[in-house]
Amino acid sequence: MLRYLTAGESHGKGLVAILEGMPAGLKVDAEKVNHELKRRQQGFGRGKRMQIEKDRVEILSGLKKGMTLGSPLALFVRNKDFSIEKLHAVLCPRPGHADLAGLLKYGLSDVREVLERASARSTAAAVAVGAVCRIFLEKFGMRLASKVISIGGEVVPAKRHSKIAEAIQRRDTVGGTFEITASGVPVGLGSYAQPGRRLDARLAAEVMSIPGIKGVEIGLGFGYAQRFGSEVHDAIYHAKGKGFFRRTNNAGGIEGGISNGQDITLRGCMKPIATLMSPLDSVNISTRKASRAGVERSDICVVESAGVVAEAAAAFVLADAFLEKFGGDCLQDILASYRNYLKRIR
Numbered sequence: 086m087l088r089y090l091t092a093g094e095s096h097g098k099g100l101v102a103i104l105e106g107m108p109a110g111l112k113v114d115a116e117k118v119n120h121e122l123k124r125r126q127q128g129f130g131r132g133k134r135m136q137i138e139k140d141r142v143e144i145l146s147g148l149k150k151g152m153t154l155g156s157p158l159a160l161f162v163r164n165k166d167f168s169i170e171k172l173h174a175v176l177c178p179r180p181g182h183a184d185l186a187g188l189l190k191y192g193l194s195d196v197r198e199v200l201e202r203a204s205a206r207s208t209a210a211a212v213a214v215g216a217v218c219r220i221f222l223e224k225f226g227m228r229l230a231s232k233v234i235s236i237g238g239e240v241v242p243a244k245r246h247s248k249i250a251e252a253i254q255r256r257d258t259v260g261g262t263f264e265i266t267a268s269g270v271p272v273g274l275g276s277y278a279q280p281g282r283r284l285d286a287r288l289a290a291e292v293m294s295i296p297g298i299k300g301v302e303i304g305l306g307f308g309y310a311q312r313f314g315s316e317v318h319d320a321i322y323h324a325k326g327k328g329f330f331r332r333t334n335n336a337g338g339i340e341g342g343i344s345n346g347q348d349i350t351l352r353g354c355m356k357p358i359a360t361l362m363s364p365l366d367s368v369n370i371s372t373r374k375a376s377r378a379g380v381e382r383s384d385i386c387v388v389e390s391a392g393v394v395a396e397a398a399a400a401f402v403l404a405d406a407f408l409e410k411f412g413g414d415c416l417q418d419i420l421a422s423y424r425n426y427l428k429r430i431r
């Protein structure tokens with residue numbers, strides 16, 4: 086139903102996304118997209134690049150007078166640091182980054198040619214896509230939020246910045262976990278009919294596609310493995326006026342690959358950024374001699390931003406699944422179909 090592609094290098098002219106499948110008749114306010122782009126740039130532990138860039142979207146196509154036409158949306162985020170042609174070569178791949186595997190795979194001789202596209206800078210384009218999806222979802226009462234759960238093994242907000250401050254002091258980096266919540270999601274998105282249609286699988290794949298994400302769990306996640314069935318499954322109740330309801334939400338809003346009407350909750354784990362100011366052992370790719378990994382300007386901790394990017398990823402998946410269920414081309418038709426569905430399941 087909905088698909089997108091992104092292009093762009095970290096220090097190229099900018100980042101582009103083409104989003105296809107948004108229905109006609111949706112008002113898209115570029116400032117709402119800019120708001121999400123700004124959220125992505127924030128958080129304690131971001132590097133100097135975020136002081137250079139003020140990410141803003143230019144919507145190149147797909148809109149007239151701020152309304153979607155049903156044609157592809159082309160979204161452009163310009164890089165202020167457009168220096169790709171002048172940057173020095175990088176010869177010592179960073180452990181934990183795409184550097185070495187990418188270099189060998191593509192037959193390149195300069196790590197920079199890998200890291201430019203492998204950089205998490207590309208998530209700016211993904212956030213722009215997610216922001217448009219979010220505007221669509223809001224039309225139907227859906228909302229997304231995220232929060233940091235832990236940094237370097239410590240639960241926040243109790244010690245909000247201490248691990249990041251420690252990482253800065255050690256000339257190190259630190260990862261953590263975040264949680265996203267989608268509320269107002271109707272029952273019935275996704276399907277058990279085919280493995281690839283399962284909403285949980287689609288959310289996990291999209292969130293796992295964010296650079297640095299090493300784990301995703303939905304609802305109780307790995308916690309399920311430690312308890313009895315009677316302790317974890319969300320008992321079903323019914324009340325007049327309220328309909329079916331649950332008193333717990335261990336399922337994280339998804340059962341059998343279908344949204345069940347409860348909030349969708351998903352946690353992601355992000356590894357520490359691979360660029361270390363006190364670098365690990367590596368090998369010079371041209372001499373094959375032992376060396377230290379390359380040092381690039383980078384961030385110390387981006388878990389908060391990763392949560393914002395994961396919201397965008399979830400917004401894309403939910404918009405896609407919603408369009409699948411309620412039809413595609415015209416917002417008015419989708420609203421009518423949705424109302425009709427709500428009436429039937431009431």
Ligand code: EPS
Nearest residue numbers: 095132134203204205206358382383384
């Ligand atoms: C990023 C921009 C990059 C990095 C970071 C994310 O800017 P630069 O490399 O010019 O400092 O701060 O990228 C990485 C962490 C990475 O591993 O490539 C951004 O816009 O989020």
